[in-house]
Amino acid sequence: MAQPSGPALVADQLVKTYSGGRGKPPVRALDGLGFEVRAGTVFGLLGPNGAGKSTTMKILSTLSRADSGSAFVAGIDVVRQPSRVRRAIGFVAQKPVSDPMGTGAENLVLAGRLQGMSGREAVARSRELLDRFGLTGHARRQVKTYSGGMARKLDVAIGLMHRPQVLFLDEPTTGLDPEARAELWLELERMTTGENLTVLLTTHYLDEADRLADRLAIVDHGRVVAGGTPEELKNGLRGDAVVVELASDADPFAGLAALQRVEALREVGGDGRTLRGRADSGAATLPQALAALEAAGVAVASATVARPSLDDVYLRHTGRTFTRAQESAELVLENAR
Known part of the structure; x- marks a missing residue:
């Protein structure tokens, strides 16, 4: 056919x-x-x-x-x-x-x-x-x-x-x-x-x-x-993703405020203890981000630099990560049963 x-x-x-x-x-x-x-x-x-x-x-x-x-x-x-x-x-x-x-x-x-x-x-x-x-x-x-x-x-x-x-x-x-x-x-x-x-x-x-x-x-x-x-x-997301996972006892709001003061970071946002931003050079910006968090007394569990992913694309267009959206959808389905 x-x-x-x-x-x-x-x-x-x-x-x-x-x-x-x-x-x-x-x-x-x-x-x-x-x-x-x-x-x-x-x-x-x-x-x-x-x-x-x-x-x-x-x-x-x-x-x-x-x-x-x-x-x-x-x-x-x-x-x-x-x-x-x-x-x-x-x-x-x-x-x-x-x-x-x-x-x-x-x-x-x-x-x-x-x-x-x-x-x-x-x-x-x-x-x-x-x-x-x-x-x-x-x-x-x-x-x-x-x-x-x-x-x-x-x-x-x-x-x-x-x-x-x-x-x-x-x-x-x-x-x-x-x-x-x-x-x-x-x-x-x-x-x-x-x-x-x-x-x-x-x-x-x-x-x-x-x-x-x-x-x-x-x-x-x-x-x-x-x-x-x-x-x-x-590729529509220019630059690298800088992702920081805070320690369990850290204050996410203090961490978010600290990262927002790093000039090389843009699109800074948070999802619970996971904070993220975007930088032209992630490798150069990550030390600055960690220094800002340390100065603010915010403990870090892990930090990574990565090329843009579809999760980053989803975050850009919806304001939340794909994982969080999936969890929210599953909660709605569970409550509807």
């Missing part, structure tokens, strides 16, 4: 509000979110839980409808022609989609048949994908015996069975151990190399977004607050 000449994905001013329930106020999941994705690229939506990533993916895959705004997948309007959109996409949800009692091969053939493939075509395609994902030796095993990494590879293979134009990967490595995550990353990179497949990836892992995405949109409270390639976003 040929790719459209225009963008593979378009989201334009998407708004989605959910009822709060039990007398609680409504929740604005998307608040004018928008982006475009070029065909044949991996586009990442990066944000903490609750930022609006999964809601965006549900709207683009026709599983939900926006309150307002428009969306197109492979040039197809998701509201006017949802059945055409479903034929053009593969969808890998956060939770497993395979039948644990079936074998890997049986799950793939069933997925192909559901997409209208002939029996012979489905069997041939399943063998191709089992080989690609290193599952040929496990094809006749029940999925319930698979490791988490193997089961996740099978989920991705199921999404690819009918050769979609666009593949949606919703938090593909959540719950996997570091080794399984790294292995799946390698498979995803091989999968997209040399193929004109467009991938929309949602993730709350900074390293995953940095590694896999050609371009990123950083999402916060239902809006895109920054976008570009990972390198463009990081």
Whole structure:
């Protein structure tokens, strides 16, 4: 199936509000979110839980409808022609989609048949994908015996069975151990190399977004607050990050005031006992920062200098670190239960 000449994905001013329930106020999941994705690229939506990533993916895959705004997948309007959109996409949800009692091969053939493939075509395609994902030796095993990494590879293979134009990967490595995550990353990179497949990836892992995405949109409270390639976003922050972790008995406010007096530091801020700023030369500025803290009687546990990271980008555009945003989102989810 040929790719459209225009963008593979378009989201334009998407708004989605959910009822709060039990007398609680409504929740604005998307608040004018928008982006475009070029065909044949991996586009990442990066944000903490609750930022609006999964809601965006549900709207683009026709599983939900926006309150307002428009969306197109492979040039197809998701509201006017949802059945055409479903034929053009593969969808890998956060939770497993395979039948644990079936074998890997049986799950793939069933997925192909559901997409209208002939029996012979489905069997041939399943063998191709089992080989690609290193599952040929496990094809006749029940999925319930698979490791988490193997089961996740099978989920991705199921999404690819009918050769979609666009593949949606919703938090593909959540719950996997570091080794399984790294292995799946390698498979995803091989999968997209040399193929004109467009991938929309949602993730709350900074390293995953940095590694896999050609371009990123950083999402916060239902809006895109920054976008570009990972390198463009990081290079937009001029200079080095100077990060100081204060001792447990230190006064963060006194430490913050001390760093703000260091002329070579700019964008000085704090997040609990972690203080940070930006400098043209981190190596030259760090001794000055430590001297200022010592003069103020503020004890330091550790100090580092690093090139800009996506966490720094997130901090610049949202006013808080990604870790703190993720912790806040998890607390909200816990209180809502």
